[in-house]
Amino acid sequence: MSQVEQNVHPGMNLGYSGDTKHAEVNVFGFWLFLMSDLVTFGIVFAVFGTMTGATAGGPGPEEVTNLHSIALQTALLLGSSFGFSWASLSMKYHDERWRTLGWLAIAATSALGFLVIEFIDFLHWIEIGAVPQRSGYLSALWALVGLHGLHVTAGLLWMGTITAQILRFGLTDKVKSRVTRMGLYWHFLDVVWVGIFSMVFLAGVA
Amino acid sequence: MNIFGRLHWDDLKLWEVFHDFSIDSLVASGAAWGAVFAFVALIGWITYLGRWGWLYREWLTTVDHKKIGIMYMIMGFVMFARGIAEGVAMRSHQATALDGGVLSAYHYAELFSTHGTIMIFFVAMPFINGFINYLVPLQIGSRDMAFPMLNQISLALTATGAALCMISLVVGAFETGGWTAYPPFTSAAFDPGPGPDYWVWAIAISGFGSTFSGINYSVTIYKMRAPGMKFMFMPVFTWTALCTGILMTFALPPLTVAAIMQALDRYLDFHFFTNDLGGNMMNYANLFWMFGHPEVYILILPAYGIFSELVSTFGAKRIYGYTSLVIATMSIAVLSFMVWLHHFFTMGNSATVNVAFGIATGLIAIPTGVKVYVWMTTLWRGRIRFTVPIVYMAGFLILFTIGGFSGIILANPSINWQVHNTQFVVAHFHNVLLPGLLFGTLAGVHIWFPKAFGFRLDERAGKITAMLWIVGFCLTFLPLYVVGLMGYPRRSAAFDDPAFVPYMIVCVIGAFILLTAFAGLFATLYISIRNRDRLAVPLGDPWDGRTLEWATPSPPPPWNFPVIPEVVSRDAFAKEKSEGRPYVLPPEYRDIHLPPPTAAGLVIFLATTAFGFAMTWYMWWLAILSVVVVIGWLVMRSFREHEEVVIPAVEVRRVNNAWIEAIQLGKGVNRDHETSSANRGYAASDYLKEGA
């Protein structure tokens, strides 16, 4: 192999070459995207932080926090991440598409459950008048929880696309690389949820 | 429901002058007619030339970083024409603004809002994106960006923002709160009209594009460098591009979030920044400037990079203090995130907080000073040729230093309290933007134009133009320091102190000189195109360049390098030349795989422009449709098989051998004849003795 195909850069490179090298570039780029997205979430968190007192006499943290529902949502979302990990592992060690698809289906169902319960919570908030138009606090709450929910929804759409691609192409290198990136995204959303769960809901009623 | 939402015939500014004639409406309608005519003329001209197919195949669907870079530059210059026209209109107004003025206060407010927005987002940003796109892959010995299609999409999203600004000139109105668009001034309660909505969508959509660009640049520089190119071997411009890429990745999200929160306030009656129900405008100020301050370094760092390449190329010396330059660049990038509050010292922070941010701001002067010394010491005892880039450099060194000093003055909270929101601030930021960003861009155009198009720009026309820029800048903006200290407020349509009048007259004369300078750019281009045979430098290295982009023909082939070079030192090409072995034939050629053209950018451009327009005018059906198109198209596309354009090895060999043969037949031209027609782009290296 000529010098050109080896990686002689210091630092980040893992020493792959050829097609795998491009997979590495893709994954690295995706990490950067996630870091940028983390800044986005961080900012919405910060805005929320400054607005926790701005209830303007409307519903506050006590009214909007339903710990049972939050616990269930957390379990479902973490469960979904867990399912996704198994999908990644089975892709890596078994390279067998139905097994991977099975785990993906579990991850997707669990995330769908999360969204349904979140949606029911939203309905309840509307019922008690905790709408975003009511106060700065509620605007920030809806924006933060909604942004996360939107990410989960987009993730489900992505998972659906990947599922169709696995059915159509099988576990090709390209599809595998996509599953890898989707995995990063999915676990990232868990981390953000842990932030929301502890800083918005637990801290709100503590 | 009306399919046109809240859009009515009366929103077309074209009619305004007929309803109600005045100089004010004449300017507004005239600009709208001008834009429409220019657009129709462009379409007609392309049709007349029968160039639509060519335009589509060669440009609109290309993913070649070089062409994308050129398109960014063209977009920047088109928007620059509008931005300058607005600047001149504002200056003309202010010359008559003692107790009145020719324009209405509303129109003046619209002018400084579009002017600022356009200059920053759709002139300055495209300029630096253009340079980074064009140069970085060439400088690091790569075939393209890490994500070529994403690169095209970023361009498309920026173009969407520019298009929305242009549409607002003809349909409806723009906001009146300046380029910062502070709510609650731009809130629905205060301004329900379309203006703030145009701003929100132009900024949010192009903001996504810039974030993607930042990611793309960073990954490209981290991962796509030619083998052997260590970080400390990278050209200085690439270093500044890396810092800019990182800044774009992290500084754009606050802006996008702020814009979208403003949209939520306006459309869905949220209370982020409203006056009532717990809204907090200071959150907006913080978010905006958390983006806004790093933004000025996003713009200036690449210009610093250009000046760094410039001094070593046109001083014929290795850059002095490379390491300190790199450290200074990195320090500025980091510090730029820690000073945003200096934009609102007067908005109710405690004295302690103000002092902390004042000191942090002052600290930036240290690395900036390091840079200025590095440039000067590089030029010191260099073999300087007084070409156009050096004229810009001279103007830059002196004027930018003045601008920097006025920044230090503003960094002091107690002084800032005195001059805040006066013309002093306007003087300061034009003083850094014109000599810094703009002169850097124009110098860069003179340096790399021959690389991109194969012929040099005319020196004489270029020098006259450069002098016009320098003189015009001094006349237009230096008086503003004085009137600022005398208390003339910024963004004010009229004034009542006759003492300002003489200054305003000097300013307007300067503004017309700047207009001439802008025309001078096109004159230079025209003269150079006419003489392009005499100015041709197809062999690729007209200035005795030091970095890899000069080691290719001009213009470079789509694949940049026949084989990826191996790098063993800084200034890779200069090293090869000093060892007497540049232009060697590679031992073997291989097929080259390039990404195929795609219509992705075009689809995204059309859909997001439709989206922005639909949201502005409440055409909900169209907004939904365009979102569905974007998502659906992306999902469908991901099912396409991986395609590539393969350039066969024989073709690469043919092109490369022909070029090397031409060089071997040619005669190296030394620096004394650099600007003569003997310069065909084959430089006889005559670098001064370099201590290793």
Ligand code: HEM
């Ligand atoms: C070339 C001739 C130019 C002229 C005659 C000009 C003139 C002006 C004037 C009259 C204002 C409004 C001042 C006020 O009333 O507050 C202004 C604001 C501004 N200009 Fe320029 N300008 C020029 C070039 C530029 C360039 C090249 C840039 C940036 C790359 C730029 C960026 C801005 C910005 C950001 C503002 C602030 C807008 C605001 O007040 O919100 N200008 N300019």
Ligand SMILES: [Cu+2]
């Ligand atoms: Cu700043």
